[in-house]
Each structure stands twice: as C-alpha cells, then as structure tokens.
Amino acid sequence: MVRPLCKNTLSRLSDPFWTLALFDNNHEYIITIDPNKVIGSDGLVDRLKKISDPRDLKGRSYSQSLILSIAVCACLAGARSFRDLGRWAAGLPPEMLRAMGCKINEMKDCYIAPGEATMRRSLQAIDPQGLEDTVAQWLTELGYPYAASIFVDILRSLLDPRYIRIPKRRSIGGIM
Numbered sequence: 001m002v003r004p005l006c007k008n009t010l011s012r013l014s015d016p017f018w019t020l021a022l023f024d025n026n027h028e029y030i031i032t033i034d035p036n037k038v039i040g041s042d043g044l045v046d047r048l049k050k051i052s053d054p055r056d057l058k059g060r061s062y063s064q065s066l067i068l069s070i071a072v073c074a075c076l077a078g079a080r081s082f083r084d085l086g087r088w089a090a091g092l093p094p095e096m097l098r099a100m101g102c103k104i105n106e107m108k109d110c111y112i113a114p115g116e117a118t119m120r121r122s123l124q125a126i127d128p129q130g131l132e133d134t135v136a137q138w139l140t141e142l143g144y145p146y147a148a149s150i151f152v153d154i155l156r157s158l159l160d161p162r163y164i165r166i167p168k169r170r171s172i173g174g175i176m
Contacts, residue, residue: 031076031144038073039099044138045069051130055122062114066101067122070114072135075154076147082123082158086116128159 038044045065053064071079074088090113097111098104105112114122123131132155136148 031142031147033076033142035096037138037142038069039096044072044135045100047134047138048072048131051126051134054125061103062118063101064122064126067114067119068126068131069100071119071123072131072151075151075158080154080157082116082120085119089113089115089119123159128155131155 036043048065048068049063051064051068055064070089070092071085074085077088079085079088092100092113094111097113102111102113104110132152135151135155136145139145139148139151
C-alpha cells in the first residue's frame with residue numbers, strides 16, 4: 001500500500017508556488033515564491049541581466065542571467081555545493097527550462113540545463129557583491145529580508161571554501 005508522506009501531499013505537489021525552508025544557526029524560515037517573480041517581467045532573471053558578464057563572447061552556450069538565476073533558485077531550494085547546483089538544474093522540468101531560456105537539443109527534443117562546471121566557472125568569474133546585492137534586494141522586495149542574509153552566507157560559502165559553512169539546509173517542496 002502506498003501512503004502519502006504527509007496529509008497535504010497532493011496540495012503541496014500541485015501548489016503553483018515554491019515553498020522552501022531555510023535555516024540559519026537558530027531558526028527555520030519558510031518562504032513561498034511565485035515562479036512568475038523569477039521568470040516574469042522585473043523578476044529575478046531580468047534583474048540578473050544587469051550584472052556584467054566577464055566571460056569571453058566566444059563559446060557562450062548559456063546566458064549569464066540564466067546561469068545565475070538557476071544558481072540562486074538552487075541555493076534557495078537547498079543546494080550547498082556546486083555539485084548540488086548541477087543536480088538541481090538537471091532535475092528542472094522542461095517547462096521551467098524553456099521559460100528561463102535554456103537551449104533545446106534538436107536531436108533529443110529536450111531542453112538542456114547548464115551543468116555543474118558551467119555554473120561553477122560562471123559564479124567564480126562574476127562580481128559576487130553585485131549578485132549578493134541584486135538577490136538581496138529581490139528577496140527583500142518579496143518580503144523575505146532574512147532569506148536575503150541567508151543567501152549571502154550560502155553564496156560566500158560556495159565561492160570561498162574558507163568561509164565558515166552554515167548548517168546544511170533542506171527544502172520543503174521545490175520546483176517540481
């Protein structure tokens with residue numbers, strides 16, 4: 001017999017919003033994000049387009065705003081390493097990949113998310129302060145200033161291994 005994980009499993013899975021749990025050392029914060037605030041006009045993707053792209057024009061497969069928006073959403077959903085970012089991106093549904101601007105593989109007729117190495121190189125090449133400020137402002141406008149400070153800690157721990165790691169977070173729900 002198959003039993004649901006919790007009483008409201010079906011409503012959580014069909015919920016159009018992303019419900020995420022973030023933890024700092026002493027508290028748990030539940031945040032709910034409308035996907036339109038990520039891919040809609042003046043959403044996260046549009047704001048991340050304003051961050052300068054230091055990569056060489058030759059050989060770019062993905063826009064920087066796409067890579068950064070996937071990395072931000074993955075961090076908010078519980079990713080704490082570059083490997084986690086790649087796994088999370090690979091698990092995105094095709095509709096979300098299409099909406100975020102991923103390229104399509106004509107042979108397999110599916111959208112391809114950026115891999116772990118692509119996201120790692122892009123995140124290490126950008127100005128982290130610009131990304132922190134942009135995401136912090138976006139989360140604050142959504143009404144989650146505490147999530148902004150947690151995200152800054154997550155980003156710093158990703159980009160600088162010497163930075164004091166924060167406890168592993170888990171997500172409730174996600175993008176699926």
